[in-house]
Amino acid sequence: MQQLLHMNELQEKYASKGLHIIGLYAQEHSWDAISKVVTDKGIKYPLALNWIDDAGSWDCATLPAVWIIGTDGKIKYSGKKGNDKILEEELAKVKFPGLGGISVTPELEEAAKAFSAMEFGKAYKLAQSASDKEDAKDETVKCAKAICERVDERFKALRNRAEVAEIEGNYVLALESWSTIERRFKDYEDAAEIPAQVAKLKADKKVMLEVEATHAMYKIDRELGSKTSTLDDWISGYKKFAETYKGTRWAEKATATVAIMEAEKKAAEEEKKKAEEEAKKKEGGK
Amino acid sequence: MLRQMTFYAMLLFACAPLFAQSASTLEVGDLAPELHVTYWFNTPEMTTLGEMRGDVVLIKAWGIS
Numbered sequence: 637m638q639q640l641l642h643m644n645e646l647q648e649k650y651a652s653k654g655l656h657i658i659g660l661y662a663q664e665h666s667w668d669a670i671s672k673v674v675t676d677k678g679i680k681y682p683l684a685l686n687w688i689d690d691a692g693s694w695d696c697a698t699l700p701a702v703w704i705i706g707t708d709g710k711i712k713y714s715g716k717k718g719n720d721k722i723l724e725e726e727l728a729k730v731k732f733p734g735l736g737g738i739s740v741t742p743e744l745e746e747a748a749k750a751f752s753a754m755e756f757g758k759a760y761k762l763a764q765s766a767s768d769k770e771d772a773k774d775e776t777v778k779c780a781k782a783i784c785e786r787v788d789e790r791f792k793a794l795r796n797r798a799e800v801a802e803i804e805g806n807y808v809l810a811l812e813s814w815s816t817i818e819r820r821f822k823d824y825e826d827a828a829e830i831p832a833q834v835a836k837l838k839a840d841k842k843v844m845l846e847v848e849a850t851h852a853m854y855k856i857d858r859e860l861g862s863k864t865s866t867l868d869d870w871i872s873g874y875k876k877f878a879e880t881y882k883g884t885r886w887a888e889k890a891t892a893t894v895a896i897m898e899a900e901k902k903a904a905e906e907e908k909k910k911a912e913e914e915a916k917k918k919e920g921g922k
Numbered sequence: 923m924l925r926q927m928t929f930y931a932m933l934l935f936a937c938a939p940l941f942a943q944s945a946s947t948l949e950v951g952d953l954a955p956e957l958h959v960t961y962w963f964n965t966p967e968m969t970t971l972g973e974m975r976g977d978v979v980l981i982k983a984w985g986i987s
Binding site: 640646650654656657658665669670673679685686689694695699700703704706707709710711712714723726736793797808809812816 | 947948949950951952953954955957958959960961962963964965966967968969971972973974975976977978979980981982983984985986987
């Protein structure tokens with residue numbers, strides 16, 4: 637638990653200097669139990685509760701496990717406790733968070749600072765205006781172009797994530813992504829219609845029910861998975877969920893899963909019955 | 923029973939703890955593979971490692987017990 641507090645300190649100290657902290661919650665505990673620790677310990681960094689790792693690259697078999705990824709995207713540390721020295725060495729390479737290796741001329745420092753503060757719309761405007769000056773040096777024009785391209789890339793990535801999430805019916809992520817665009821891309825031309833998009837989604841009752849159902853499903857799944865639940869507990873839990881959130885994507889999934897569970901239950905019962913009958917026959921034959 | 927039950931959870935989610943047993947260790951110098959998170963608590967603004975490229979990322983796997 638001491639390490640959790642240290643992570644908070646690191647988040648506070650280095651978040652504006654180019655550090656991203658991600659927690660992977662790698663045990664099966666109920667939502668309430670995790671939520672309590674997050675609240676009690678005041679955890680400020682994002683926590684991944686579910687993730688796909690088919691290759692098993694992020695080895696969580698022994699906890700805790702810590703990895704530090706450097707500015708070049710490579711693993712700089714892999715171990716149990718973390719390493720502040722390596723972390724600080726890597727952070728020293730980040731001049732303007734988010735801008736990677738782009739060299740920034742003095743005329744563009746404000747734009748770079750705005751980018752690092754995630755004020756992308758402002759960064760774009762400042763870069764463009766520095767580049768548009770009649771006496772702008774070639775290096776400044778080149779650097780401004782790189783900053784603007786980085787803003788464009790960030791915008792496209794977020795918009796793409798939001799659109800895909802919306803198509804997939806993952807409205808939690810879609811809303812988060814659209815809201816991030818709304819907040820970070822003020823005055824950015826292509827983001828002009830985003831606030832209306834966010835408002836439209838939030839006003840859609842079906843969407844908001846899907847959002848509620850998503851949270852509820854993850855919660856119920858953690859509840860059932862964190863204790864010794866029987867097959868009947870799972871069936872009844874999912875059935876109740878499907879009734880409460882009828883019409884949602886998650887209710888459909890829960891219903892389909894219940895059908896599989898019930899088929900397995902029936903098969904197990906038949907097998908048991910058969911075994912009992914055979915035992916009786918053997919008993920009678922004696 | 924819990925192991926069997928997690929199969930059902932897998933039908934609904936990509937559930938991280940389920941894969942915890944079949945891991946291969948990342949070593950220093952390896953290119954960090956993408957981490958596909960399907961559900962966040964305190965959702966970050968950048969949700970993929972690709973989006974964080976150029977910055978430093980600290981990942982910590984932990985649990986209560």
